[in-house]
Amino acid sequence: MAAWPNPALPLLLVAALLTFEDWLTTPSCSGGPPAAHASGDLRAMMVADLMLLGSDASYADRFFRDHIMSKFFANSIQTLKPDMMVVLGDISAKGSMVMEHKWISVIEQFEGILGRYTSLPLHIALGDKDVGTCATLEGKFVHRRAKHLPGLDSSGCGAFEISNVTFVSLNAVALLCGNNALRFGVEKFMERENHHFQSERVNEAEYYPLGCEKRESFTDISWRQNSMKSGSGPVILLHFPLHKFDGEVTGVPTFSEAIVSDYSSLSSSSKQSGASGRSPYDRLHTLPANSTQYILQALKPRIIFNAHAGSFSDFVHADGTQEVTVPAMTWKTRGVPGFVIATFDAKGAVTLRCCYLAQEWHVIMGYLSFLCLTALAVRWSH
Template sequence: MAAWPNPALPLLLVAALLAFEDWLSTPSCSGGPPRHGPGDLRAMMVADLMLLGSDATYADRLFRDHVMYKFFANSIQTLKPDMIVVLGDISAKGSELTERKWISVIEQFEGILGHHSSLPLLTVLGDKDVGNCANLEGKFVHRRAKHLPGLDSCGCGAFEISNVSFVSLNAVALLCGNNNLRFGVEKFMERESHHFQSLNEAECYPLGCEKREGSTDISWRRNSMDSGSGPVILLHFPLHRFDAEVTGVPTSAEAIVSDHSSVFSSSKQRGIYDRLHTLPANSTQYILQALKPRIIFNAHTGSFSDFLHADGTREVTVPAMTWKTRGVPGFVITTFDTKGTVTLSCCLLAKEWHVIMGYLAFLCLTALAVKLSHQLE
């Protein structure tokens, strides 16, 4: 039986591997590590994980899940978020899965989080989770939503954590026309609008109480709330932009780019893409005017964007945290401080081929170290 030429070499190699993985899985965040004062709420916003659950290949289970576990563990240990928000498409093909396989996707995500799965978790439904308008059906959405924390039968939810109110919307339903799910989401938004207006009028009802659920009238109401005084809105699709060159201001140099949108070269084709992959203008207007969002977080495009609407509402698109898209995987870390200020930082992770080349380089260096150790024996 062959023995190691130097008994200390295995320990040195293991230590080097751990140091290498720690360096490889450390996120690169814009502006450096964000500050976290006492009483602040920090959220880790991720999106488009596109997990396969029980259909995952050996490469997914033995390599990609392991690396993703390292990404989450190192990011959480470094940035210390108080909660995790998933902005849709937790599954790569959830609309095609049985309920048991859907549960396996959630279990896969919990395995990737490891012991950090005890953190508060908010989840939004995406189009890959529930399908598109052609096959969107209420009972199916309910079977998906009931396994995710806090979502109702329409795939919407309202939460309050550390005095920060969150409202998650089923944006897929809002893309559809005469669909019962869309009507259900609109009624949900109207109830939330009524709730937050009553808060401003000092008629505070606790979240989820019967009085809050009472209103079913979805007609437009005059909203006396100030812009930005409403909840944090979470949804999967970006909002419609009303002639962005005039009424909106991009606050980051990086434009929204995705695998889908890059193939649309003409303005006509771009318009078709916008109708399929952004919320309709009327839904966008209703969200902005009825809910007066403090800030909006969405996903779907695959890359980061920070946009300011004409009314001053800030809309942040979170990059995909997967290697299944062409962009650089990443997430957004957001801090809600006690003064009402929202600060965020976009954190990027290593590309898949960088990780593969890194491990191959480490194996080559390990083989070389063993060979040299034998020669010096």
């Protein structure tokens, strides 16, 4: 094997590759450099739709996408210094179709991507790719998924508090599903949270319910007078967006540059299957109007975070409730991977920053260009 004419050249090439990867995986965020982390503030990194495959991951996933994503998470956490991380559903690309041991392998894959940052407080909500659609949604199956995720009860909902900010995570998939028993359970969970906030109880045994009881029907939920002020409730975490009512005065929703084409004219006949990405029809899913009304009226959310749509948006409901859709953190939806940094200050204000990773074809072209330059450097050195 021929020796390198210049012994320093391999070191220079390695240094150049590391510099290139660092630049490539540094997040591009709105709002300029991150503000100083004030005492008492809580900074949360909101990600969604990771679409991991666990033990079924391909060679490209394991040795290319996971490698880049791991460096992206590391650079993002080092740069933005979040206090916690939230995954808003669909951590798996096909979790609803695999055995429990493969579901565990998805979680292990994510832990591998996070690397040394697995100690960061983490909450993972359930999405439709994790537990299935209404046709197959079943309580025991959801429990087998939820028991491996921190902070979720057997129905896939949960509540927790960190740095004096209260979060309520709802199984949004169940709320889509008519008379499904899980839906009644989630509605009962919301009723208990409504009672908790109105009574201002802090008993931990009551605040962390072990399960959700079945109700006879949605109409049985008491639409009692709510003494809570608008925006005084918890931060709501969902996978699906809320229903948008006709005539709502909302201001102008904002979207990322990576927004996909308008699917509003598509019908259910255009639905396509497959775990490699979402169909246009799937992007139209929103919670029913009655579930939306109860979330807004009973819980008086401080702010709502959801996913599923694939791109970022910031929407304000008629009652003033802000709803933020977090972009997908995957290239499999053919968009630009991204996340949202939400900073909650002691006065109740929430500041948002949306951050993006490069498009996959930019990454591939960057590596190919680097390989070409390396080949030319080697040739010239001889």
